[in-house]
Amino acid sequence: MLFSKAYVRKTKRGSVIKVLKEHYLRDDIYCGVPGCQRCPEHTTTLSAEPRQTTAVRSPHYIVPDTNILYHQIDVMEHAAFVDVIVLQTVLEELRHRSLPVYNRVRALTAEPARRFFVFCNEHHRETFVQREPEETPNDRNDRGKPFNRRRPIRRAVEWYSAHIDSKRAVVLITDDRANRAKAKDAGITALSLRQYVESLSGFPELVDMVAAVGGDDDDDMDASAADKKFVYPEHLSPTQISAGLKSGAFHQGVLNISAHNFLEGSSMIRVNNEEVIVQIIGRENLNRGVQGDVVALQILPKSEWRSGVSTVLEEEVVEKDDLEEPTTDAATVDKTLDKALQEPATEQELKPTARIVGIIKRNWRPFCGTIDASSVHAGSTSTQMQSVFFWALDKRIPKIRIRTRQAQSLLGKRIVVAIDAWTKNSRYPAGHYVRTLGEVGDRATETEVLLLEHDVPFAPFSPLVLSFLPEEGEAWVVRDDLHLANREDFRSWDVCSIDPPGCTDIDDALHARLLPNGNYSVGVHIADVSHFVKTDNAMDLEARRRGTTVYLVDKRIDMLPGLLGTNLCSLRSNVDRLAFSCLWEITPDAEVVSTRFTKSVIRSKASLTYDEAQARLDDPKMTDSVSMSIKALNMLAKKLRARRMAAGALTLASPEVRFRMENDSQDPVDVELKELKDTNALVEEFMLLANIYVARKIYECFPECSMLRRHPKPPATNFEDLGKALEPFGVKIDASTSRTLSDSLDAAVDPNDPYFNKLVRIMTTRCMMQAVYFCSGTLAEPDFWHYGLATDIYTHFTSPIRRYADLVVHRLLAASIGYDKTYSSELTDKAKVKEMSDVLNYRNRMAQQASRSSVELYTNLFFKGKTVVEEAYVIRILKNGCSLLIPKYGVESFVYAAPVPNQPPLLALHPTMNALTGAGPDGEVVIKLFDKVRVQVTVEEAGVAAAQRSKLVLRLVEPNVPGMCPVVETSTARPLGGAATTPARTTRPAKKPKRK
Amino acid sequence: MSRELLAPEGLRVDGRRPPELRRLLTRVGLFAVADGSAYVELGNTKCLAAVYGPKEPRTQSAQLHDRAVINVEYNVASFSSGERKSRTRRDKRLLEIASVIKRTFEPVVMTATFPRSEIDIYIQILQLDGGALHAAINASCLAMIDAGIPMSDYVVACSAGFASGTALLDLNYIEESAETPALTVAMLPKSGKLTMLNMESRLHLDHFKDVLDLATEGCKSLAESLDEAVRKACKTPRPI
């Protein structure tokens, strides 16, 4: 039954090498159609009685081609599509083109209820089609699209038509017209996806979801006539781009659109082996590049370079009146805008600019957002197809044109939209509707949006994952007969935990005990999560995928199922728990004499909050063993900390806030800044100590594959701007080592303003690099340095319940001490560890951003219906405005003057100083960096009528610059007017300047 | 991205199912000059073996007074794989494999029959597509039989690996290069004893038995084919 078909092909991988592969053809691959007369009985997911539609009268199965699955995966994922035959040819092509799409198709084929059947046509004796000599999977045609292998697909459909009985049919779905014609010649029924979807009854939304690009099908591409007037420069072909990249004429970079100006992008490129940031300014230079795309850039001549100071420009403001199809006016507005943005800088330092000549790889993802209400034709009936605009929540994404039949019902909803294409004669990208999430402003919907936007996996744990939990469930207990092997019994020790109030996932506990020799025995006990989560089972894989627990203001997205996180692993008081202990003998001078690691069983004597622990610390009368233990720990922590500070560890700051919620409605009623107590520092100190010692241990045993954490030294250029801004205050920032930086931060004090030092620390934090996980075998030892903590090696060991990296480190440590002798090969695979660190770094970044967005969401909720006047500090000067930080709420936003054609700007950059000037009622007003100003804070909501992005709006109150200051709303000013800016509701009497 | 070595449909990259061997082709007695010779083709892996001896040792010092000495020379042709790599004869890796093969045959060949003599095995890999070691052992076994050297049994070798949670028989180059843990086993098919077991990567103990069982199954099925080849070779007259 084995047939061999060996063939030769070339692949290109640096050098040309000849790859010889065997290809076996088989007779034992079956069609998957139930009740087939020609095949023996076999398992299949297809149903015996598939559906019939108006287009295809007989019951039929569907065979999509590669482009359909690639471009229209959203449609194929819709529950309406069942009884689909996926060909192996298609799957292989998909994997070459896009792994994420391939994985989505695989998820469909793995789900029996969806009835997607994979037919291995490439290995079937009768359907195998020899590749044509010039046709290899890596080949691309002149339009940069990979070949769609049509012949084998048609051959397979032909075979099916002949193979199955006459009562049922097989339909080829392809958007390639030529392919359809050829299929008709061969007697195969072939339809485009749109044709097929329109013949389906009961799924009106499906038509909306069909992507606007359908391969060669151009009948859907009727972009409006006005649109055609707008022409972007042509993108270069992949061959031209790669030639240009090789010759050095072009540079490759990832496009990053500025968060405060949709027409300003930047990209990090390598020129002569040096990393350079180039700016890409204006619609024409951006040339259809979208945030995150990998683009080919051409550096512009020096005469077009400009200063690094940027302008604030918000798309919804600029394009507000541009709701109808863009007119020729729009083009002129664009020109003026582009010109205004590109105004040659004065004597300030010039920074290179570039233009996009081609796109190397699009990085489009589905976007959450809302329909622009004013783009919906009011009078239209609900089912009429129309073009509407979509605003993505992410400000860096341009508005997207979608075609929909349900425009009216989508108003005021959060929906998901995917971009399909951006042709050169279309001003905006074209996309399609994917699904509806819920009402705008609904808290559950907004939270889901936030999680989707940050790619946080938040679905409930699957039954498969949960099946790996201990069978006993809540009733699980430490059993001496089962769990004590190779574990030390510390249950009699005075261990306690100190955490924030309301903490349910306690992953660390501590103890300290005076030894007879005058030294202290100190232990850090960490929840033994690796005991419950075994390598590579479904629960482990899910935790690895999540990477970290994500903390939002109102909820927590756990990395591990709750039973483990908040119960079995959580080191609660007065129950036996498994732990991984790190034990030291420490002298009263806080010198470590010896270190030991062991798996253990502990019984925490008390779960304290920071305040409770602080109370025990402060009360000299408390002499019970736990209190004495805390006192000893505190004494040692202070000495350890002093030593760490002397070595140059940094104390940085971030304006973190906490919301006080109203209990029943979960509405934020107050905002407070998080503050630190002695006990916080105590716990932190010992966690650092444990992490450092564990890092040394695992690195000693596994020098090639340890998962460590490093914090690179920030390049001196990061501090240039800050240094310049601080010059007038007589403060110098020296970042050459963390030691000098720490000293300069301590010296940065303004006797008149106690907040000044904090502000400098906040700004310094932003100049820092991100700390990252890495695999020890991939870097030289000096690069292991952790700049912020001033330590030569570091890792994460102390929070395995909420961080996957810690779990990996636990496994490494268990292997290092010989506890786990049968560890998996994956643990010591350098490439795997590197890959895993990259994923974890990404997940951590996303989790952080999600938390920040959540705070932002609640800040907006907090300010809803309020108008507050607050003190703010200028933390960044831009061309037409400045960025402000309000310490009281930890809020940061912009105050800026929108550019108005033919009028001098209300706020302008001072020609020589890094400051803004404006005309005040009593002469010129100058706003410098670190100036204290007063602003009015309101929230502008994304509502049903003005369906845009919800945002905080700041208006300058002091200094008074007419035109920049709050005005009493008139009825014509804004349709939504409403409570948002009613002065009567200000919480503090504000000095309201009248408009002159 | 690591390649999907086993599709959910149960097919491997070349269309085989997990417990299937590649196509086997054997020829016995190719060269007149050598005392015994054989050619084995396992899929695209092609291997030639020639046996000289038993004969007088080249150097007196190398001989043993009570038995014959087996020498193995193992070579990989520089044109055997896509990338041309010229290897010296002293390549550590080649010497190591040669020594593995030598030790595989020592307990099976009745060396005591030929004291103070030596048996030379020359192995040349002509084309490489994974499984070079077991192809070499199988070819050597046929060449030894062709040379009429008494052995207590056939020596049949086969490899098995572990990927996507399943044991895979007779790995090809793509499967081997995906860092799949691979085990090569040489077996005496009549007694079922193992004479060699070679693994150079980590494999979890839980999966070891499956992989070992599959490899020995592979050996048994190869043994039948080799036996058939020998019987056929005996019936056809040898070239002069």
Ligand SMILES: [Zn+2]
């Ligand atoms: Zn059939």
